[in-house]
Amino acid sequence: MRFLTVLGALVASALAFAGTPALADQPVEWQISLQEAATPLMEQLIWFDNLLLYIITAISVFVLLLLVIVMIRFNAKANPEPSKTTHNTLIEVLWTVLPVLILVVIAIPSFRLLYDQIVVPEADLTIKTTGYQWYWGYEYPDHDGIMYDALLVEEENLQPGQPRLLETDTEVVVPVNKVVRLQATAADVIHAWTIPAFGVKIDAVPGRLNEVWFEATKTGTYYGQCSELCGIRHAYMPIKVRVVEQEEFDAWIEWAKQEYAGLDTNVSVAAADGEAGAQQ
Structure with missing residues (x-):
């Protein structure tokens, strides 16, 4: 019960701070987000940061779901005689191909952003x-x-x-x-x-x-x-x-x-x- 109370307080605090607008000129107390963008480069950085947040959140939820399924369906009580399966071709292909696709999704905007940062346009x-x-x-x-x-x-x-x-x-x-x-x-x-x-x-x-x-x-x-x-x-x-x-x-x-x-x-x-x- 104490754990749930602390967890609820942390979630409420995070939501409150997340709703606090960040100043463009300087950080604010308890700020958890990036500062408000004042340049196109910073806008791209914030967009890329959000993209990575979505991806890692989806991965974390997916892995948690798999762990829950394993704990429920494949514990000793539910399986008095454990399976002797050693491999599954489809799963092995998926866990190789999907991470590669995720890395490609990350790499394309990452390289583009790196290029925009390094290459200096004609300056005023x-x-x-x-x-x-x-x-x-x-x-x-x-x-x-x-x-x-x-x-x-x-x-x-x-x-x-x-x-x-x-x-x-x-x-x-x-x-x-x-x-x-x-x-x-x-x-x-x-x-x-x-x-x-x-x-x-x-x-x-x-x-x-x-x-x-x-x-x-x-x-x-x-x-x-x-x-x-x-x-x-x-x-x-x-x-x-x-x-x-x-x-x-x-x-x-x-x-x-x-x-x-x-x-x-x-x-x-x-x-x-x-x-x-x-x-x-």
Whole structure:
């Protein structure tokens, strides 16, 4: 009876949480679903994830049904004289062919999705990001080489509405419905630039320039974090991307050219190193 009570509570909780809409910009407490898609790639990822969920659920139910049948029909009480059957040709063919067909069903959309992720279409904008211990540096090579760093806003400095461990002092700004090529590298150890709502995750490796792409279809502010264990402050190098209309992006570019003109990034490096030393 106690088991049924606990099981009922878990099922009710799962249904309640499943009905809670996921935010596109950041995770929510007790969220069990993926974040709401903000790019076509993420939409494909969610569709593929749901497909796999349906398949594995069907397999699990089928195997459970077979186990129940075996326990009921082939136990010692129901079969005082056990069968001496050693094989069944039809069953052996089915348990070989059906898994192959299931894998083909999974493989076709999987390869298509992998292709769409890897092959970068003609880009409207290129952004280069460099991972440092422990913050991100950004560069807009298409716009007079705008360069700046983005550091975590510490908890005591957060303003109302700013999420803890996700807010940065500067932000990446991109136009909506435009293809953005993101090039990633690192200056020290391996980092990973990740925005869950975009379906984007790319390793930033020292001495190597990797690239990925995204096309945000919704305006708003989106958050991510470094997804590669990179040292003592790995959990403190978030990512913030603001998606705006083209007119607002053009205005931001003109502002950024003035704001970040002649910016000495070594100042940010020294500040981050000093902060890391204080933490140690």
